Amino acid sequence: MLPVVAVHGGAGTIPKEKEREMAVCAGMRDAARASYGVLKAGGSAVDAVVEAVRLLEDNPLFNAGRGSVLTVNGGVEMDAIVMDGRTLASGAVAAVKRVANPVKVARLVMDKTSHMCLAADSALQFAKEMGIPEVSEESLKTDYAVMRWQKNLAPDADPVVSQMGKMGTVGAVAVDVEGNIACATSTGGFINKMDGRVGDTALIGCGAYADNRVGAVSPTGYGEAIMKVTLARLIIFYMEQGKSAEEASDLGLAYMKERAQGLGGVVTVDSRGVWAARFTSLQMAWAAAQDDVIHYGLFHGEDFTQPAQQQS
Amino acid sequence: MLPVVAVHGGAGTIPKEKEREMAVCAGMRDAARASYGVLKAGGSAVDAVVEAVRLLEDNPLFNAGRGSVLTVNGGVEMDAIVMDGRTLASGAVAAVKRVANPVKVARLVMDKTSHMCLAADSALQFAKEMGIPEVSEESLKTDYAVMRWQKNLAPDADPVVSQMGKMGTVGAVAVDVEGNIACATSTGGFINKMDGRVGDTALIGCGAYADNRVGAVSPTGYGEAIMKVTLARLIIFYMEQGKSAEEASDLGLAYMKERAQGLGGVVTVDSRGVWAARFTSLQMAWAAAQDDVIHYGLFHGEDFTQPAQQQS
Numbered sequence: 001m002l003p004v005v006a007v008h009g010g011a012g013t014i015p016k017e018k019e020r021e022m023a024v025c026a027g028m029r030d031a032a033r034a035s036y037g038v039l040k041a042g043g044s045a046v047d048a049v050v051e052a053v054r055l056l057e058d059n060p061l062f063n064a065g066r067g068s069v070l071t072v073n074g075g076v077e078m079d080a081i082v083m084d085g086r087t088l089a090s091g092a093v094a095a096v097k098r099v100a101n102p103v104k105v106a107r108l109v110m111d112k113t114s115h116m117c118l119a120a121d122s123a124l125q126f127a128k129e130m131g132i133p134e135v136s137e138e139s140l141k142t143d144y145a146v147m148r149w150q151k152n153l154a155p156d157a158d159p160v161v162s163q164m165g166k167m168g169t170v171g172a173v174a175v176d177v178e179g180n181i182a183c184a185t186s187t188g189g190f191i192n193k194m195d196g197r198v199g200d201t202a203l204i205g206c207g208a209y210a211d212n213r214v215g216a217v218s219p220t221g222y223g224e225a226i227m228k229v230t231l232a233r234l235i236i237f238y239m240e241q242g243k244s245a246e247e248a249s250d251l252g253l254a255y256m257k258e259r260a261q262g263l264g265g266v267v268t269v270d271s272r273g274v275w276a277a278r279f280t281s282l283q284m285a286w287a288a289a290q291d292d293v294i295h296y297g298l299f300h301g302e303d304f305t306q307p308a309q310q311q312s
Numbered sequence: 313m314l315p316v317v318a319v320h321g322g323a324g325t326i327p328k329e330k331e332r333e334m335a336v337c338a339g340m341r342d343a344a345r346a347s348y349g350v351l352k353a354g355g356s357a358v359d360a361v362v363e364a365v366r367l368l369e370d371n372p373l374f375n376a377g378r379g380s381v382l383t384v385n386g387g388v389e390m391d392a393i394v395m396d397g398r399t400l401a402s403g404a405v406a407a408v409k410r411v412a413n414p415v416k417v418a419r420l421v422m423d424k425t426s427h428m429c430l431a432a433d434s435a436l437q438f439a440k441e442m443g444i445p446e447v448s449e450e451s452l453k454t455d456y457a458v459m460r461w462q463k464n465l466a467p468d469a470d471p472v473v474s475q476m477g478k479m480g481t482v483g484a485v486a487v488d489v490e491g492n493i494a495c496a497t498s499t500g501g502f503i504n505k506m507d508g509r510v511g512d513t514a515l516i517g518c519g520a521y522a523d524n525r526v527g528a529v530s531p532t533g534y535g536e537a538i539m540k541v542t543l544a545r546l547i548i549f550y551m552e553q554g555k556s557a558e559e560a561s562d563l564g565l566a567y568m569k570e571r572a573q574g575l576g577g578v579v580t581v582d583s584r585g586v587w588a589a590r591f592t593s594l595q596m597a598w599a600a601a602q603d604d605v606i607h608y609g610l611f612h613g614e615d616f617t618q619p620a621q622q623q624s
Contacts, residue, residue, distance in 0.1 A: 088540035088541070088571060088572060089540070090539070090540070092510075094406060094429075094431050094510060095431045095432070095434070113506060113509075114536070115502075115505065115506055115509040115510075115511075115536065116510075116511075116535075116536050116539050116540075117406075117509070117510035117511075117515075117539075118506065118508040118509060118510065119406050119407045119431040119432050119508045119509075119510050120407070120431050120432035120433065120434070120508060121432065121433065121508070122407070122432070122506065122507040122508020122509075123508055125507070125508070126506070126508070190427075193427065194425060194427060194430065194434065194438070195434040195437070196430040196431045196432060196433070196434020196435055196437070196438070197425075197427040197429070197430060197431075197434075198404075198406060198427075198428075198429035198430065198431050198510075198514075199427075199428075199429075202510075203429075203515050203516065203517070203518075204515065204518065204539050204540070204542065205515070205517045205518065205539075205542035205545060206515075206516065206517065209542075223428075224426070224427065224428050227402070227428050227429075227516050227517075228400035228401070228402070228428075228516070229400070230516065230517035230521075230542060230545045233517060233542045233545055233546075234545075237549050259400060260400060
């Protein structure tokens with residue numbers, strides 16, 4: 001069963017273009033494959049989830065790192081988190097600007113400070129002190145993100161509806177060969193959000209939770225709904241009560257729908273390596289790697305496979 | 313049983329000065345009494361917890377608002393949160409500067425935006441747009457805070473040990489006459505923290521949780537430990553499983569001690585109005601008001617009372 005990694009590329013609806021769907025699925029498989037390679041080489045679960053998320057931040061198809069949605073003022077502000085199930089240690093950045101890979105900064109917060117979350121300009125300052133290069137805001141913007149930003153500035157636009165349709169938060173959960181568990185999540189947040197908005201992704205228990213005794217969860221979806229029900233911790237709690245990764249994920253997502261009228265999805269893994277990719281949205285891009293097989297899907301009920309050795 | 317409010321003024325050790333102890337207890341009673349007055353006049357639970365926390369932010373004895381500890385660079389950066397158990401709506405500010413009452417800004421985030429947390433300079437900008445005056449950083453600093461900051465800059469100083477001894481995060485939980493539940497928490501954070509550090513107080517599920525179906529919790533203690541176990545949501549979970557407010561609080565705090573080696577305390581209330589003030593630290597300043605009686609205490613086992621009508 002071990003090692004295992006599962007990744008997601010956001011819950012919602014991908015624009016109905018076959019080419020984009022295929023590219024999104026390829027991005028998922030590539031991230032799962034690379035992360036699985038880290039694990040197979042004896043790398044830690046933390047190394048594996050950070051590598052998966054780094055690749056997805058670099059992939060402009062997803063709303064994280066390059067490809068992030070823009071704030072109402074046309075900027076790029078990102079949230080990211082990593083959590084180590086061995087110690088419950090975690091690191092996060094909130095509303096950080098001008099770094100290519102927020103998840104790397106989150107990991108440095110975890111490894112190099114006594115704190116667990118740094119925000120805004122101070123997070124960038126810390127990143128620079130740690131040797132992370134500052135990049136231009138423009139380098140993080142895609143034409144697609146700029147187009148959507150402009151569209152949502154229109155007086156009759158509804159960013160909530162727009163966002164519900166097209167998400168792209170990325171995340172990963174993994175169990176390494178030693179049985180250690182970790183997760184990471186990264187996002188550009190909510191389309192046309194206010195400057196300084198911190199969403200679920202920066203918040204332990206909301207946008208991530210990992211505990212070696214139980215498992216790990218990386219959610220995606222409507223951030224404020226995820227926060228209202230502390231979705232990641234809620235699903236871990238159901239698992240502690242004996243539910244499977246799949247049952248717990250479904251229960252948590254159903255609870256979020258009922259209490260907070262929010263749709264979303266998760267990748268979840270338990271301590272034995274049983275994984276689940278579940279969602280209440282129309283679609284969620286996901287992939288998982290286990291026993292040298294890559295699983296992936298986009299719509300409910302899909303579970304395509306290919307050998308892990310095969311290139312996308 | 314209703315209405316009821318319980319407040320805390322931080323877990324830890326108050327410097328052994330009888331005069332300071334008495335002033336801290338008076339501050340607790342005053343906040344509980346004023347908040348109880350809001351509830352008796354038919355005010356909402358949200359109104360009541362915000363009023364209690366506002367008073368404690370204004371009281372220089374506590375580590376919130378005026379009286380906050382300083383960052384390593386001698387600044388004042390505050391976290392605050394409010395949560396409405398009716399809707400699970402919440403508002404928070406993280407690492408906000410130059411506002412007298414972060415809890416008021418947190419409430420405006422909840423009431424006036426579609427988001428749940430704003431960070432740093434953007435939170436201040438939002439506050440100003442909402443008509444909250446910007447104040448000087450100096451106006452938030454007390455001589456005591458400056459003295460402790462200087463002391464902890466010494467090469468052999470240990471801010472963690474120093475902070476473990478002297479906390480002062482403030483918080484409140486309340487149930488109003490209609491049975492609605494709310495909580496609020498506010499803090500200057502961790503002594504000599506890095507600029508931009510976001511602690512548990514800004515994070516839903518960590519520094520606050522309120523749910524009309526269950527109850528509410530406002531924690532205090534070592535922020536990073538509270539975050540590791542998402543303490544407020546954890547205690548609500550235990551209550552959902554049938555534990556009393558007191559049992560659930562003790563279980564949550566014991567779990568935090570075991571898993572995250574952290575001490576702290578909470579005020580907790582259930583939907584019927586049963587309240588608890590529990591802590592694993594040596595002391596926690598707390599007070600509660602119910603049935604026209606003010607309860608208060610500082611050391612384990614204390615439960616002093618005085619009529620709610622009496623002045624401190």
